Amino acid sequence: MTDLREQVLSASLALIEQEGVGALSLREVARRAGVSHQAPYHHFGHKEAIVAELVTRGYLRLAERLEEAERGRGTPSRRLLRAGLAYVDFALSEPASFRLMFRPELVDRERFAASGEAGERAYSVLVRLVAERHGDGRAAGLGSEAQRNLDALVTMHWSMVHGLATLLLDGSLCRRFATRRERDSHVARTMELFMEATGRS
Amino acid sequence: MTDLREQVLSASLALIEQEGVGALSLREVARRAGVSHQAPYHHFGHKEAIVAELVTRGYLRLAERLEEAERGRGTPSRRLLRAGLAYVDFALSEPASFRLMFRPELVDRERFAASGEAGERAYSVLVRLVAERHGDGRAAGLGSEAQRNLDALVTMHWSMVHGLATLLLDGSLCRRFATRRERDSHVARTMELFMEATGRS
């Protein structure tokens, strides 16, 4: 019916959501779209191109959510916290995209530059938020020692939210909670603990 | 020559290390072991059983490393830090195992209980270390509020090291460092920053 290209993309995502990343099959996607097994090739060339497109779009949506938190009201700490929660929430609400985004063997970032750039855009939001919170007061003039510490701070924040997201999604944390509400309050408590410990506001 | 079972396991790991998780192929493994494509089936039944065995052994080695850090000298904080560094180091030195361990769609934890138990063993080390550091002074008598906070602390520590490990392995951090030494010092700085922020010793 509508644009087959879009249909292929959404069918792929749905398939991954239902059966897991490993079950993504062009032929099954074609079947679901009601076309022959080669039709998708006319729009994408190979499987990797489909995944690359999904990865790019995933990073763009993540970047949007983070930028939304960045634009919000409140202290730098508060906005950084909201960005962190948005990161985790993204992973939980779009698990298929999130898993694809962090499986580098699926899409070669060299050949699909758009995916890499979208990832950089999301990353840069985090860098700005951390820098804002942890005082880059004297603008760009930090010595290399201070710069290295800022780098470490960014890595620390990112590792925290990324670890939380992946453990909730794929790790043992995913079996620890009976209800969604329970899980969410655990996440909130953990993030607040972290922000409080590392905070200076 | 020697035990084919062991040969299959090590060949599988080597193959994953070289070509990625997706490239694990029983037939290629058999080829490398110099046997027919069905020989591995005589020892494992299906592919999942091979992966499950690798996952179990991976968790056991990780648990050993963590327990080694636990037994070491120093304050609780120091030992927790060393356990965290051991976690990251494990991921970097055994990337194939680590990736398998956190891809739950590959092995069903219900049917392969050994994998789950080995994972629990590693997890419990972390729980003990965090509890020891963050004062479970009055033993088992914590109220449910304090218990929830301890849970959140464990999740926080685990998320931190797990996020750091996966970002170094699969995320954008892996392209940020030219030399291993540079990378390691970044890891050390990040972990120390984290421990200092969350520490009470």
Added chain:
DNA sequence: CCGCCGGACTTGACACTGTCAACCCGGCGT
């Protein structure tokens, strides 16, 4: 109007995968 050109799609083939089935062989216990 005809012709034809190119994009969207189909059909058919190939090599590869995991897995089922049958067969084969050599050492062991009875």
Added chain:
DNA sequence: ACGCCGGGTTGACAGTGTCAAGTCCGGCGG
């Protein structure tokens, strides 16, 4: 001596990604 069985083999089947043709059709130039 015989049968059994663990470890190994070969052969087949369905499913996969991908290459190579062929088919259909709408819009264009002449």
